[in-house]
Amino acid sequence: MRALSVRLRLLRRVLSRQWRRFCDRPGKRGLVNEILTIQLVSAALAGSLAVAGLYWGGQWVLKDNYSRWALQWTNELNELASPLYLTNDDDALLRIDAYVERYPEIRNVHYYSKDGQAEFAFGAETEVEVDQQLSARKLKSASEIIGTERPYMMVGGVLNPRRFEILAPVWSESLAEEVLFSDNPLSSAGAPNVELLGFIAIELDFAVFHDRLLGNMRAAVAVLLLLLIALGFYGRYVLRRALRSVSDLEQPIRDLALGDLNVQFKPARHTEMSDIVDALQTTVAALGERDSRLRELAHHDSLTGVYNRRRFLEVLKREAIKVMRHRHSSALLFIDLDQFKYINDACGHPAGDRLLCKVADELRRSVGMSDIVARFGGDEFVVLARHTDQEGAEALAEQILNNMRRMAHVEDGRVFYVHCSIGMTLISGDNLHTDELLHQADLACREAKQAGRNRMVAFTESNIADRRQRTDVGWMNSLRTAIDEDRFVLRFQPINRIDSGETTHHELLIRLVSDTGEIVSPDAFLPSAARFGLMSEIDFWVIRHAAMAYEKYVAADEKLSFSINLSAHAFENEDLAAYVERMFAKYSVPPERIIFEVTESLAIRRPLHVDKQIAGLRELGCQFALDDFGTGYSSFSYLQQLKFDYIKIDGTFVRDLPQQPVDQKMIRLIAEVGREAGMQTVAEYVQDAETLTLLTELGVDMVQGYFVGRPTELPVMRTMPILLEPRRAQKG
Numbered sequence: 001m002r003a004l005s006v007r008l009r010l011l012r013r014v015l016s017r018q019w020r021r022f023c024d025r026p027g028k029r030g031l032v033n034e035i036l037t038i039q040l041v042s043a044a045l046a047g048s049l050a051v052a053g054l055y056w057g058g059q060w061v062l063k064d065n066y067s068r069w070a071l072q073w074t075n076e077l078n079e080l081a082s083p084l085y086l087t088n089d090d091d092a093l094l095r096i097d098a099y100v101e102r103y104p105e106i107r108n109v110h111y112y113s114k115d116g117q118a119e120f121a122f123g124a125e126t127e128v129e130v131d132q133q134l135s136a137r138k139l140k141s142a143s144e145i146i147g148t149e150r151p152y153m154m155v156g157g158v159l160n161p162r163r164f165e166i167l168a169p170v171w172s173e174s175l176a177e178e179v180l181f182s183d184n185p186l187s188s189a190g191a192p193n194v195e196l197l198g199f200i201a202i203e204l205d206f207a208v209f210h211d212r213l214l215g216n217m218r219a220a221v222a223v224l225l226l227l228l229i230a231l232g233f234y235g236r237y238v239l240r241r242a243l244r245s246v247s248d249l250e251q252p253i254r255d256l257a258l259g260d261l262n263v264q265f266k267p268a269r270h271t272e273m274s275d276i277v278d279a280l281q282t283t284v285a286a287l288g289e290r291d292s293r294l295r296e297l298a299h300h301d302s303l304t305g306v307y308n309r310r311r312f313l314e315v316l317k318r319e320a321i322k323v324m325r326h327r328h329s330s331a332l333l334f335i336d337l338d339q340f341k342y343i344n345d346a347c348g349h350p351a352g353d354r355l356l357c358k359v360a361d362e363l364r365r366s367v368g369m370s371d372i373v374a375r376f377g378g379d380e381f382v383v384l385a386r387h388t389d390q391e392g393a394e395a396l397a398e399q400i401l402n403n404m405r406r407m408a409h410v411e412d413g414r415v416f417y418v419h420c421s422i423g424m425t426l427i428s429g430d431n432l433h434t435d436e437l438l439h440q441a442d443l444a445c446r447e448a449k450q451a452g453r454n455r456m457v458a459f460t461e462s463n464i465a466d467r468r469q470r471t472d473v474g475w476m477n478s479l480r481t482a483i484d485e486d487r488f489v490l491r492f493q494p495i496n497r498i499d500s501g502e503t504t505h506h507e508l509l510i511r512l513v514s515d516t517g518e519i520v521s522p523d524a525f526l527p528s529a530a531r532f533g534l535m536s537e538i539d540f541w542v543i544r545h546a547a548m549a550y551e552k553y554v555a556a557d558e559k560l561s562f563s564i565n566l567s568a569h570a571f572e573n574e575d576l577a578a579y580v581e582r583m584f585a586k587y588s589v590p591p592e593r594i595i596f597e598v599t600e601s602l603a604i605r606r607p608l609h610v611d612k613q614i615a616g617l618r619e620l621g622c623q624f625a626l627d628d629f630g631t632g633y634s635s636f637s638y639l640q641q642l643k644f645d646y647i648k649i650d651g652t653f654v655r656d657l658p659q660q661p662v663d664q665k666m667i668r669l670i671a672e673v674g675r676e677a678g679m680q681t682v683a684e685y686v687q688d689a690e691t692l693t694l695l696t697e698l699g700v701d702m703v704q705g706y707f708v709g710r711p712t713e714l715p716v717m718r719t720m721p722i723l724l725e726p727r728r729a730q731k732g
Contacts, residue, residue: 577616
């Protein structure tokens with residue numbers, strides 16, 4: 001039963017690992033980091049555009065201002081220079097010189113005659129070599145701008161923000177004499193007479209002003225950059241603070257995905273995140289309640305509410321460890337109700353269930369606060385009495401017997417008195433193996449039943465060993481005689497497919513015919529056969545008679561197939577494969593029609609000689625089934641390594657399937673794993689239609705049990721009722 005808990009933990013670990021792989025896939029980024037990165041990149045881009053705009057905008061403003069100043073200075077110098085061309089006016093020279101000195105940006109001014117010859121020079125660099133004769137192209141270009149809105153031209157055609165030259169014509173405008181001396185000169189005025197006097201060349205240098213302004217602009221850009229950086233960090237801080245509620249969810253959600261339901265969520269300030277946190281807290285609370293219910297179902301019997309078999313085995317194992325460490329003793333009581341079957345037959349199973357609940361309540365009232373009560377089987381209970389000795393355990397057993405004797409159960413007007421038989425064994429330093437403890441308590445309980453029921457028997461090595469020895473000696477003689485006189489018989493139990501209802505093969509079951517002609521179940525004689533080394537001979541008897549049965553019955557059914565159980569002793573015989581080959585050849589048995597069943601415990605050990613024998617049988621063409629699957633501790637871990645054609649789910653998962661949700665989940669998992677591994681699943685101990693319906697829904701392929709067909713003397717092909725609704729669902 002401990003296997004189920006191990007399976008659930010293994011499944012949870014696999015799901016958690018898959019979830020971590022999904023969450024840590026390459027390419028996944030954190031939402032908060034991505035938002036902060038976008039904010040930082042946006043701020044850097046906006047800052048760069050602002051700095052570039054400030055710089056180029058400043059350059060454009062400078063160019064525009066330089067052009068305006070150049071236009072103003074050119075017009076004023078034109079007016080000041082006009083008298084020079086008409087008369088040699090010294091005052092005009094002084095005025096021009098004073099004007100040039102007033103503006104340090106004007107480095108020098110040169111005047112040319114109208115034919116392009118240099119005549120006057122003003123400024124700080126008048127000694128600098130200049131053109132003494134303007135080219136014809138410059139003269140033509142400068143003459144064409146007379147009277148235009150912008151009466152100057154840039155030398156070279158490109159404006160340098162720091163230093164450039166201007167060439168402009170100098171002209172005079174006058175009115176004709178007849179117009180000037182007329183009665184109304186304004187009304188009769190026509191176009192004025194324009195006379196080109198010469199040309200002026202101005203060299204402007206804004207380097208000082210330009211550099212000073214650029215320095216101020218750089219300082220402004222630096223301040224702007226600092227502000228942008230400060231705003232970037234502040235924005236990052238504000239965003240991180242605003243998104244803190246999102247970041248706070250990351251680790252709790254990771255822990256939740258790994259199965260930790262004790263996570264704590266920090267309160268969120270924002271309405272949306274607060275709603276999400278509330279939803280997550282509600283989900284975690286619901287998951288916690290679900291896990292509590294599942295643990296309750298996994299650890300407790302669904303009918304009586306006491307511990308179930310799996311949980312009790314875990315508690316018993318821990319108690320054995322405590323006994324070893326602390327050097328105290330405890331006791332194990334195995335309780336079997338007497339004549340419980342009579343109540344079921346007389347009043348039905350619901351009445352029996354009510355009685356079991358009443359018995360469980362009485363046992364809980366009879367034991368101490370620290371003692372454990374569990375339901376071990378149908379009408380079997382066990383009690384773990386902690387920190388007690390032989391005398392205390394016997395007193396507790398007597399108290400349970402007395403309380404049970406006084407208990408009366410009324411059903412349909414009839415009164416039933418419940419008695420029980422109790423077997424007790426002591427858990428001490430030299431007796432700590434849980435399987436052996438249960439076996440000892442069970443043997444003592446059987447002794448109590450054989451001694452007349454309604455009593456307690458304490459296990460002692462002497463009385464149980466003597467009884468076992470007497471029993472084994474008797475069985476050894478009977479088995480030896482049965483083998484020599486061929487007094488075994490075979491029974492055939494059908495195994496049917498769920499989807500079609502047809503029989504696919506039969507499992508061969510051995511029976512012993514006693515001296516009185518009574519059919520004896522294998523549970524009675526096989527343990528003794530194993531202890532006295534007779535199992536190998538019995539296995540070979542089954543193989544031989546299975547081949548004989550195939551030859552005998554194949555004519556009636558050409559699809560006849562058998563499933564044969566082999567013990568571990570059969571595989572220890574080096575002649576197994578050769579013997580099977582001889583028998584199959586002798587009786588014309590196709591090896592592919594035979595399925596050998598190997599128990600899970602044997603498959604776990606997998607000694608070399610077992611692998612060798614299995615390989616030899618597979619070479620013949622035989623198939624293999626893994627029997628009692630789910631009872632081991634590492635079923636899923638080695639299932640991928642072993643090559644089986646069928647998986648037979650252990651009957652402990654099927655007996656009480658409608659009342660055991662955990663068993664249902666386990667069977668569904670086995671069916672899915674088997675389907676992925678290419679193996680067909682078979683469920684044993686199918687006793688009713690409700691169990692069959694559940695197995696259909698859980699995805700099991702085949703079923704076996706009394707509801708499908710009881711063991712018969714001849715192999716009979718039975719057609720099982722098909723559940724139409726599940727079948728339609730599967731086809732859909």
